[in-house]
Amino acid sequence: MNVAKTIRYGAWAAVAVLVAAVSAVTVMKFVQDDVPQAATVQIGGPFELVDGKGQVFTDKNLNGKPTLMFFGFTYCPDVCPTTLSDMQGWIENLGPKADDLNFVFVSVDPERDTPDVIADYVAAFDTRVVPLTGSVDQVKKVVKDYRVYARKVPLDDGDYTMDHTAAVYMLNGDLDFVGTISYQEPEETALPKIRKLLGS
Amino acid sequence: MKTRALLVAAALVAFTGSAALAESIQHGNLTIKDAWTRATPPKAKGGGAFVTITNNGSEDARLTGAVSNYAKRTEIHEMAVNDGVMKMRKLDEGVVIPAGETLELKPGSYHVMFMGLNQPFKMGEELNVTLEFEKAGPVDVTFPVMKMGAKSGKMHH
Numbered sequence: 125m126n127v128a129k130t131i132r133y134g135a136w137a138a139v140a141v142l143v144a145a146v147s148a149v150t151v152m153k154f155v156q157d158d159v160p161q162a163a164t165v166q167i168g169g170p171f172e173l174v175d176g177k178g179q180v181f182t183d184k185n186l187n188g189k190p191t192l193m194f195f196g197f198t199y200c201p202d203v204c205p206t207t208l209s210d211m212q213g214w215i216e217n218l219g220p221k222a223d224d225l226n227f228v229f230v231s232v233d234p235e236r237d238t239p240d241v242i243a244d245y246v247a248a249f250d251t252r253v254v255p256l257t258g259s260v261d262q263v264k265k266v267v268k269d270y271r272v273y274a275r276k277v278p279l280d281d282g283d284y285t286m287d288h289t290a291a292v293y294m295l296n297g298d299l300d301f302v303g304t305i306s307y308q309e310p311e312e313t314a315l316p317k318i319r320k321l322l323g324s
Numbered sequence: 325m326k327t328r329a330l331l332v333a334a335a336l337v338a339f340t341g342s343a344a345l346a347e348s349i350q351h352g353n354l355t356i357k358d359a360w361t362r363a364t365p366p367k368a369k370g371g372g373a374f375v376t377i378t379n380n381g382s383e384d385a386r387l388t389g390a391v392s393n394y395a396k397r398t399e400i401h402e403m404a405v406n407d408g409v410m411k412m413r414k415l416d417e418g419v420v421i422p423a424g425e426t427l428e429l430k431p432g433s434y435h436v437m438f439m440g441l442n443q444p445f446k447m448g449e450e451l452n453v454t455l456e457f458e459k460a461g462p463v464d465v466t467f468p469v470m471k472m473g474a475k476s477g478k479m480h481h
Contacts, residue, residue: 198365198367198368198369198370199368199369199370199439200410201370201371201372201401201403201412201435201437201438202372202403202410202412202431202432202435203403203405203410203432205362205364205365205368205472205473206431206473206475208473209472209473209474209475210473212473236369240367241367244365244366244367245365245366245367245368246365247365248365248366248368248472249365249472249473273408273409277411277412277413279414279439280414281397283397283439283440285412285439287409287410287411287412288409288410289408289409289410290405290408290409290410291408304408306408307405307408307410307432308432
């Protein structure tokens, strides 16, 4: 008798727990869907920089197309040339579809990377990559808005090098940050990410 | 047609490059091989060179510096990407090659750093750099120049 009762109560309890769990998940999902992403950090946004010809280049020049954006500098011996070389490979792989994307290389070292310096540097890899630099303040603003890490590191003889974020940013047509391609990420994972960015 | 000519040229350069790579230098207890560097874009001011050093001795060895005529300064650097941030540092004390071990100077790690290039490195050329070791002393090493952005000195990867 008692045993049957216990089993019955146990079963009801289990149902109650399940109902509670399901509704909790539903409520959480509802809350997630409903509330704007106020808690997440805003990455990206409008910018004003200068291109390789010394002309003003803003986010409007990206023409609403998704963008792959990298932050580097021309004194960089390793990460920047390999990333530009990777970008060149992606452009080749995408074929005509590459035209539906912007490829951008932003200098974090505007003092040394004048428009002509960065233009020649980037063009050596692929002319479809847009070289961008600007005044120290313009670059500082982009670095801040895009949450890029960039820091001058003094060398013993008054020269300096730069620590900087090594990942390629993926931005959709609205300049929303949608993810990164990490340094030396293999093409097998980088290309599907780029194709997804193109499709979205 | 142009592409094909370029491919042939690239293959030739890759071939000669790998032939040069195959040479290894004995320097005291050290075996130095697989030296290579990359072509640099015009106006680029920095460049890195890479090499593999094996210490066959029973004592630790130390690569203390490098000398070349290609840049304002030639130094031994360490590069690391941590949490997505690239950091590069000059190694004032050089880098140790423990007894019986091999140290690979390679992209994303230790490298010979050229700061303030006098002129760009061109694919197919060779650089002559003197590596300086604490006990074994200086040794001249030839670094074949691979294509821009190359990830290794090998013909393929």
